[in-house]
Amino acid sequence: MIDKRAASSDEAVADIFDGATVMVGGFGEAGSPIELIHALIDQGATDLTVVNNNTGSGEVGLAALIRAGRVSKMICSYPRTANSTVFPELYRSGRTALELVPQGTLAERIRAGGAGIPAFYTPTSVGTPLEEGKERRTFAHRDFVLEYGLSGDFALIKCRVADHHGNLLYNKTARNFSPIMAMAAAITIVQSGEVVAPGEIDPECVVTPGIFVDRIVTVSNPVQESQLVAQGASYP
Amino acid sequence: MIDKRAASSDEAVADIFDGATVMVGGFGEAGSPIELIHALIDQGATDLTVVNNNTGSGEVGLAALIRAGRVSKMICSYPRTANSTVFPELYRSGRTALELVPQGTLAERIRAGGAGIPAFYTPTSVGTPLEEGKERRTFAHRDFVLEYGLSGDFALIKCRVADHHGNLLYNKTARNFSPIMAMAAAITIVQSGEVVAPGEIDPECVVTPGIFVDRIVTVSNPVQESQLVAQGASYP
Amino acid sequence: MTDTTPAIGLTRDEMARRVALDIPDGSYVNLGIGIPERVAAYLPEGREVIYHTENGLLGMGPSPELDEGDPELINAGKRRVTALEGASFFHHADSFAMIRGGHIDLCVLGALQVSQHGDLANWSTGESDAIPAVGGAMDLVAGVRTIYVVTQHCTRAGEPKLVEICTYPLTGPAVVDRIYSDLAVVDVTSDGFQLVELAQGVDFAYVAQRTGAELLPIRGGSLRGDA
Amino acid sequence: MTDTTPAIGLTRDEMARRVALDIPDGSYVNLGIGIPERVAAYLPEGREVIYHTENGLLGMGPSPELDEGDPELINAGKRRVTALEGASFFHHADSFAMIRGGHIDLCVLGALQVSQHGDLANWSTGESDAIPAVGGAMDLVAGVRTIYVVTQHCTRAGEPKLVEICTYPLTGPAVVDRIYSDLAVVDVTSDGFQLVELAQGVDFAYVAQRTGAELLPIRGGSLRGDA
Numbered sequence: 001m002i003d004k005r006a007a008s009s010d011e012a013v014a015d016i017f018d019g020a021t022v023m024v025g026g027f028g029e030a031g032s033p034i035e036l037i038h039a040l041i042d043q044g045a046t047d048l049t050v051v052n053n054n055t056g057s058g059e060v061g062l063a064a065l066i067r068a069g070r071v072s073k074m075i076c077s078y079p080r081t082a083n084s085t086v087f088p089e090l091y092r093s094g095r096t097a098l099e100l101v102p103q104g105t106l107a108e109r110i111r112a113g114g115a116g117i118p119a120f121y122t123p124t125s126v127g128t129p130l131e132e133g134k135e136r137r138t139f140a141h142r143d144f145v146l147e148y149g150l151s152g153d154f155a156l157i158k159c160r161v162a163d164h165h166g167n168l169l170y171n172k173t174a175r176n177f178s179p180i181m182a183m184a185a186a187i188t189i190v191q192s193g194e195v196v197a198p199g200e201i202d203p204e205c206v207v208t209p210g211i212f213v214d215r216i217v218t219v220s221n222p223v224q225e226s227q228l229v230a231q232g233a234s235y236p
Numbered sequence: 237m238i239d240k241r242a243a244s245s246d247e248a249v250a251d252i253f254d255g256a257t258v259m260v261g262g263f264g265e266a267g268s269p270i271e272l273i274h275a276l277i278d279q280g281a282t283d284l285t286v287v288n289n290n291t292g293s294g295e296v297g298l299a300a301l302i303r304a305g306r307v308s309k310m311i312c313s314y315p316r317t318a319n320s321t322v323f324p325e326l327y328r329s330g331r332t333a334l335e336l337v338p339q340g341t342l343a344e345r346i347r348a349g350g351a352g353i354p355a356f357y358t359p360t361s362v363g364t365p366l367e368e369g370k371e372r373r374t375f376a377h378r379d380f381v382l383e384y385g386l387s388g389d390f391a392l393i394k395c396r397v398a399d400h401h402g403n404l405l406y407n408k409t410a411r412n413f414s415p416i417m418a419m420a421a422a423i424t425i426v427q428s429g430e431v432v433a434p435g436e437i438d439p440e441c442v443v444t445p446g447i448f449v450d451r452i453v454t455v456s457n458p459v460q461e462s463q464l465v466a467q468g469a470s471y472p
Numbered sequence: 473m474t475d476t477t478p479a480i481g482l483t484r485d486e487m488a489r490r491v492a493l494d495i496p497d498g499s500y501v502n503l504g505i506g507i508p509e510r511v512a513a514y515l516p517e518g519r520e521v522i523y524h525t526e527n528g529l530l531g532m533g534p535s536p537e538l539d540e541g542d543p544e545l546i547n548a549g550k551r552r553v554t555a556l557e558g559a560s561f562f563h564h565a566d567s568f569a570m571i572r573g574g575h576i577d578l579c580v581l582g583a584l585q586v587s588q589h590g591d592l593a594n595w596s597t598g599e600s601d602a603i604p605a606v607g608g609a610m611d612l613v614a615g616v617r618t619i620y621v622v623t624q625h626c627t628r629a630g631e632p633k634l635v636e637i638c639t640y641p642l643t644g645p646a647v648v649d650r651i652y653s654d655l656a657v658v659d660v661t662s663d664g665f666q667l668v669e670l671a672q673g674v675d676f677a678y679v680a681q682r683t684g685a686e687l688l689p690i691r692g693g694s695l696r697g698d699a
Numbered sequence: 700m701t702d703t704t705p706a707i708g709l710t711r712d713e714m715a716r717r718v719a720l721d722i723p724d725g726s727y728v729n730l731g732i733g734i735p736e737r738v739a740a741y742l743p744e745g746r747e748v749i750y751h752t753e754n755g756l757l758g759m760g761p762s763p764e765l766d767e768g769d770p771e772l773i774n775a776g777k778r779r780v781t782a783l784e785g786a787s788f789f790h791h792a793d794s795f796a797m798i799r800g801g802h803i804d805l806c807v808l809g810a811l812q813v814s815q816h817g818d819l820a821n822w823s824t825g826e827s828d829a830i831p832a833v834g835g836a837m838d839l840v841a842g843v844r845t846i847y848v849v850t851q852h853c854t855r856a857g858e859p860k861l862v863e864i865c866t867y868p869l870t871g872p873a874v875v876d877r878i879y880s881d882l883a884v885v886d887v888t889s890d891g892f893q894l895v896e897l898a899q900g901v902d903f904a905y906v907a908q909r910t911g912a913e914l915l916p917i918r919g920g921s922l923r924g925d926a
Binding site: 237238347349350351352353399400401403419433434435437439440442445446447448 | 530531557559570571576614
């Protein structure tokens with residue numbers, strides 16, 4: 001029987017290694033796999049390259065991972081959000097590097113990484129400072145830049161319902177980057193609010209087919225990042 | 237009120253012009269918008285470039301359009317299927333041109349056309365006769381070829397349920413190329429088994445968001461291509 | 473969020489209302505963060521528009537009541553929103569396929585500067601110690617068919633935001649179609665800034681003086697602009 | 700579809716059964732048209748495998764009873780199939796993202812020719828009046844991690860299909876990992892064709908004679924191969 005359930009978040013993240021590229025789902029707090037991130041903080045892996053649209057907020061979740069000095073590089077589109085103070089400090093002090101990628105280019109690079117496309121052309125960033133270092137090329141009288149597919153060693157994502165095969169359903173705009181990160185990572189680790197038997201998810205509605213998922217942890221009542229931040233919580 | 241319903245198939249296809257590129261959904265008979273194709277035959281547009289995985293079967297649907305001499309060029313991956321006799325004749329006599337594209341490259345080119353990606357690199361066809369005329373490039377010690385996005389003036393597709401905004405659900409493997417063709421065509425025309433009011437389709441399950449759809453025709457009991465072919469039917 | 477009446481020209485809500493007048497019925501629209509977000513509230517009676525938010529929702533509705541809503545149903549500004557009937561959720565690559573593929577009809581954005589060629593700067597002041605952050609702005613201006621900018625005509629320090637050449641880092645070159653400011657509506661044309669309309673109580677000279685590039689007078693209109 | 704017992708070597712069903720022995724439990728597998736399709740029926744008891752068909756289905760099950768099923772639930776060979784519990788449907792670009800992105804573990808394909816370097820020719824005999832048709836074969840060999848070929852060892856005319864250099868147009872260069880024929884199991888190695896196993900009643904010389912390139916004997920095995 002195919003059954004991708006892991007016993008715990010700790011077990012699910014146990015083999016994340018120093019220097020790994022870890023894709024982390026979520027746009028702001030929506031879809032952030034905060035329990036998996038906390039397990040990764042406990043686990044101890046360091047020198048990570050993290051791919052996420054933002055850099056977390058307060059001192060929990062992704063911000064706590066950064067604060068713990070585990071992230072040597074962030075790849076993101078918007079590292080500056082409300083209550084985001086941890087990353088700016090480390091960035092200014094030179095302890096965490098930043099690769100700034102336009103949001104749509106970031107999404108397309110991740111999708112390309114998952115789809116076996118090594119590189120593609122896009123109009124985004126042409127004629128701006130973010131074009132620097134990129135190859136420019138003209139198609140049909142318009143200029144485009146070459147962008148490269150982006151893959152991860154691991155993806156940590158959150159969903160609403162999973163089955164044992166790893167078929168996933170998400171919650172509203174918490175879907176965001178998670179389906180493409182599941183495609184782009186060698187090992188995709190999911191925290192799901194609910195885990196059901198195969199056959200309980202309508203095959204017409206599956207968002208992430210199980211082929212992209214490796215491990216599933218049930219987290220029935222995930223904490224809410226904004227609530228923790230409002231309470232002034234910090235992890236660990 | 238946004239309402240993309242057209243009164244009839246004839247009205248929906250009325251502005252397809254001579255020389256247009258028409259993307260036609262379907263993989264074999266699954267998802268073939270046969271009533272829309274028949275309306276296009278009645279309508280009379282000619283010198284069409286048609287994008288479809290195959291070339292139809294028997295003398296109905298896409299095969300009938302080709303047989304009527306309306307298609308000057310087919311872009312497809314597999315023009316040779318059971319009961320497919322119309323295209324081979326016209327191809328051999330030089331009356332219909334063929335651009336043969338590997339199936340996955342065809343799908344990705346259509347998706348790119350819809351996603352504003354002018355070109356991308358893929359490993360498919362490297363070292364084969366279908367690499368001819370393509371630009372080759374090495375990324376990370378592996379060779380790839382450059383492929384171009386493919387767009388259409390019109391797409392004709394079939395679905396199971398549509399709402400007035402054009403949100404679509406498909407039926408099983410009849411989904412195939414239709415969602416990406418809806419993205420890649422300037423005008424997307426849909427025949428749907430059922431049309432419902434906005435709100436009746438779960439927003440988590442929408443496969444094609446309405447933004448990609450322009451006109452919807454209700455075809456409650458579509459004919460089945462294989463049945464027509466078995467009966468020896470021909471259109472008109 | 474307070475909207476005090478300025479000494480002259482439009483308030484931010486009046487600017488949002490003015491933009492809303494020009495949004496075509498039935499269009500697909502993306503609204504940026506800030507004043508652009510307010511546009512939705514002023515859509516004229518009888519028009520239906522479908523709002524796209526790049527974090528994965530078409531058919532975005534207004535914000536829910538305070539303390540209601542779902543923290544996982546948010547807009548690009550990370551504020552809670554609602555989903556209307558006919559909405560759909562999708563992932564980020566599909567969302568930006570809508571943007572990059574030219575499927576969004578109209579985008580309304582804020583600006584730091586707009587040049588007479590339609591160059592837009594709205595993501596960075598280029599300060600060396602600032603944390604660079606671009607979000608989806610570059611994708612929006614590269615992909616959406618029509619770009620409206622809504623902005624104060626000048627900075628708080630009184631510097632013009634409509635300029636000959638942007639001094640701030642660009643979001644995209646030659647992308648802006650029209651500017652709605654507190655003082656005027658200005659089109660970007662091949663001849664440069666073309667005045668379309670003046671706010672009540674403002675004349676051409678007043679606006680021209682606060683514009684950092686040549687401003688062409690209203691076509692066929694009076695130079696005073698108060699016709 | 701009839702499967703008459705050959706004078707020597709395996710029947711097509713026996714070939715399919717032999718391939719099935721080597722399919723790892725829990726893997727994601729794509730089966731080509733023809734003999735490969737039969738492999739699913741012979742998966743050993745206790746193994747669970749998820750079948751992918753490139754026209755948009757993971758979790759493909761066996762064909763339904765004659766005249767049953769849905770004409771819109773078909774496999775890549777356009778035959779009616781079923782969907783098992785845990786199945787998912789998706790569009791063609793997503794389906795080939797699975798293939799090209801290296802997510803499918805194993806693909807079993809037919810062949811016209813396989814070269815000692817693992818080059819595969821299985822889509823065209825190169826005849827000038829033939830209608831060229833490639834389908835998804837080139838994507839599969841370029842993207843799937845492990846490629847098994849199942850084929851008769853020789854053509855009906857007695858020509859070897861395992862060759863030094865393919866004379867037919869290639870589907871992909873250096874892509875085949877292992878060949879299952881009616882006579883033998885042969886690995887493609889950096890040294891060329893490596894015999895792994897002989898069909899019952901067949902000896903090394905018999906297979907070598909029918910192989911169009913050097914065939915390395917079973918490692919550590921008897922040259923007669925009937926140990």
